[in-house]
Amino acid sequence: MKISSKLLGAQSYLKSSIESRRYRDAFDNVNFYCMFIGYPMSGHSLVGSLLDAHPNIVIAHELDALAYVEAGFNKNQLFYLLLERSREFTDSGRKWMGYSYVVPNQWQGRFDKLMVIGDKKGGRSTLRLGANPRLLQRLKETVSVDIKFIHITRNPFDNISTITKKSDQVHKDKFKNLGRDLRTAIDYFFYLCEVNTDLMKQIKTQDIFQFKYESFISEPTKYLAELCKFLGTETKDDYLADCVGTVFNTPRKSRSDIK
Numbered sequence: 001m002k003i004s005s006k007l008l009g010a011q012s013y014l015k016s017s018i019e020s021r022r023y024r025d026a027f028d029n030v031n032f033y034c035m036f037i038g039y040p041m042s043g044h045s046l047v048g049s050l051l052d053a054h055p056n057i058v059i060a061h062e063l064d065a066l067a068y069v070e071a072g073f074n075k076n077q078l079f080y081l082l083l084e085r086s087r088e089f090t091d092s093g094r095k096w097m098g099y100s101y102v103v104p105n106q107w108q109g110r111f112d113k114l115m116v117i118g119d120k121k122g123g124r125s126t127l128r129l130g131a132n133p134r135l136l137q138r139l140k141e142t143v144s145v146d147i148k149f150i151h152i153t154r155n156p157f158d159n160i161s162t163i164t165k166k167s168d169q170v171h172k173d174k175f176k177n178l179g180r181d182l183r184t185a186i187d188y189f190f191y192l193c194e195v196n197t198d199l200m201k202q203i204k205t206q207d208i209f210q211f212k213y214e215s216f217i218s219e220p221t222k223y224l225a226e227l228c229k230f231l232g233t234e235t236k237d238d239y240l241a242d243c244v245g246t247v248f249n250t251p252r253k254s255r256s257d258i259k
Helices: 005-028 044-052 065-070 075-091 122-131 135-143 156-165 182-201 213-218 220-230 237-244
Strands: 032-037 057-060 116-119 146-153 208-212
Touching (some): 032 122, 044 146, 065 075, 065 116, 065 135, 075 116, 075 135, 122 135, 146 182, 208 213, 208 220, 213 220, 220 237
Parallel strands (some): 032 116, 146 208
8 A cells, every 4th residue: 555645744743753852952962954955966975974974963864854844844853854864774784876885883873972963965955945945044943053054066067967867856847858858957957056056145154065076085084074173073083084994986977878
């Protein structure tokens, strides 16, 4: 029997209302909410998983947190769902799109003292904010802490080639050939660029961390330490070493998949 999305939403609302009570003290220690904005195939899964390995940071994998904000979930409910998604991804082996994002010996799926929490759903978050600009203010009101933004860019040919092969239901009405047509993928990518440009005009300089994915791969220790500092957390040598040991030597060039 197929369960409707409305029923699943009601179940999530009820469960998160009950279960989040166990974490109220932990949630009170949160200083920042962290969200990614950007484009498909930009290294969000890698960076999100490395941050999730930090003892004071939880970054959920693909929760689509803004959908829950839009649906009226409160702060504790949202934070609980982010914790659960982090645990679920860890328990499932942290494999995504043919890659493993496991960081051994660290804190993925759990935390020591929770200081930062967030969601790595970058491209989808940009889409939702583009469709509903007031959603950013609703997010601020919901989480009741400062929001830190991560914006990752890379060679746009890699982004566009991936978009050409995949669709996104959030804007399938506006881009009807998404996932099938190169021209549509190009238009879609530049639509995301426009939305992110508008978003960054609303964000204070100190609240956004921007970098190129290729630069991160070249110097992961440097960028990961800077990211953690940006999020108000300290880094230890063993954390950095374990994380950097999982980073690919070179970024995959998906542009070669499409003529």
